[in-house]
Amino acid sequence: MAKAMMTLTALRFADSADELSRLDAVAGDGDHGVNMAASFGEAVVRITTDQPSTAADVFNLVGQAFSEGGGGSAGALFGAYFTKVGQRLGEASNPVSADFAESLMLGALRVSELGRSALGDKTMIDALQPAAVAAETTANAGGGIHAVLTAAAVAARLGAESTIQMVARSGRARYSNIGAVGTADPGARSVTVLFDSWEEAMEKELQNEA
Numbered sequence: 001m002a003k004a005m006m007t008l009t010a011l012r013f014a015d016s017a018d019e020l021s022r023l024d025a026v027a028g029d030g031d032h033g034v035n036m037a038a039s040f041g042e043a044v045v046r047i048t049t050d051q052p053s054t055a056a057d058v059f060n061l062v063g064q065a066f067s068e069g070g071g072g073s074a075g076a077l078f079g080a081y082f083t084k085v086g087q088r089l090g091e092a093s094n095p096v097s098a099d100f101a102e103s104l105m106l107g108a109l110r111v112s113e114l115g116r117s118a119l120g121d122k123t124m125i126d127a128l129q130p131a132a133v134a135a136e137t138t139a140n141a142g143g144g145i146h147a148v149l150t151a152a153a154v155a156a157r158l159g160a161e162s163t164i165q166m167v168a169r170s171g172r173a174r175y176s177n178i179g180a181v182g183t184a185d186p187g188a189r190s191v192t193v194l195f196d197s198w199e200e201a202m203e204k205e206l207q208n209e210a
Contacts, residue, residue: 001205002058003047008204009197010040016193023186027168032074032186036193039066039075055095059086074187077111077124084110097148101139104152105132122166124187127159131195146202153195160188 013020013036020033043065052058059082067079088103089095095103108128117123119130134155135148143151163185 001202002055003052004205005198005201006040006047006058006062007044008201009194010037010044012193012197012200013037013040013190016190020186020190020193023184023189026183028186029072031072032190035072035074036078036190039069039078042069054090056086056090059083059089062086073115074124074190077115077187078190080114081107081111081128097139097143097145100145101132101135101148104128104135108132117169120166120169122163122168122185122188124185124191126163126166126185127156127188127191130155130159131191146199146206149195149199149202153192153199156188156192156195160184160192163188 013033017033017037020036021030022033024030024032040062043062046061046065047058050057050061052061063079063081063083063086065079066075066082069075084107085103088106089099092099108125108131111128112118112125115123115125117125119125131152134151138148138151161184164183165181166185167181168185
């Protein structure tokens with residue numbers, strides 16, 4: 001399932017590259033969308049070549065693709081995120097929704113630490129952290145992977161939308177005119193593409209099984 005999730009994610013980032021780069025151009029180099037699409041494209045190549053057998057290995061390969069060729073801060077941050085998720089999943093012999101939800105939280109905490117950013121700073125954390133909280137809440141209530149992904153996707157979208165009116169306090173956007181107020185953070189918007197793609201992939205899997 002993890003392979004299908006990443007393959008679909010690569011397609012969705014290819015579709016969203018122009019929009020994400022447009023958002024990034026407000027306060028950055030304008031290449032965020034291109035870099036995200038390229039990194040996921042490389043990740044899919046690695047997955048296809050290596051044929052990983054576990055979800056942990058899939059996430060680790062994606063982390064490597066971002067860390068080694070992602071470019072800019074996004075490459076390092078998303079690379080760290082996927083790697084941390086992979087590490088946590090690798091600790092469970094048969095990962096369940098609670099393991100996955102915890103891995104998302106650990107990934108978000110790692111990004112916050114590495115990027116020195118917190119909720120409200122107008123960064124990807126504003127989507128990652130709410131997604132992780134929603135995932136853990138759903139898993140703790142007995143929800144399965146699909147429910148966890150759905151909750152995370154909804155929370156990520158709300159979090160990303162909240163960045164539109166935020167004044168950037170972290171990253172390059174803080175140096176832009178009035179902290180890029182009026183524009184969603186491209187990293188946070190990328191998180192919505194990520195979780196929307198994962199939820200969509202899971203939904204398709206369930207439909208195929210029906």
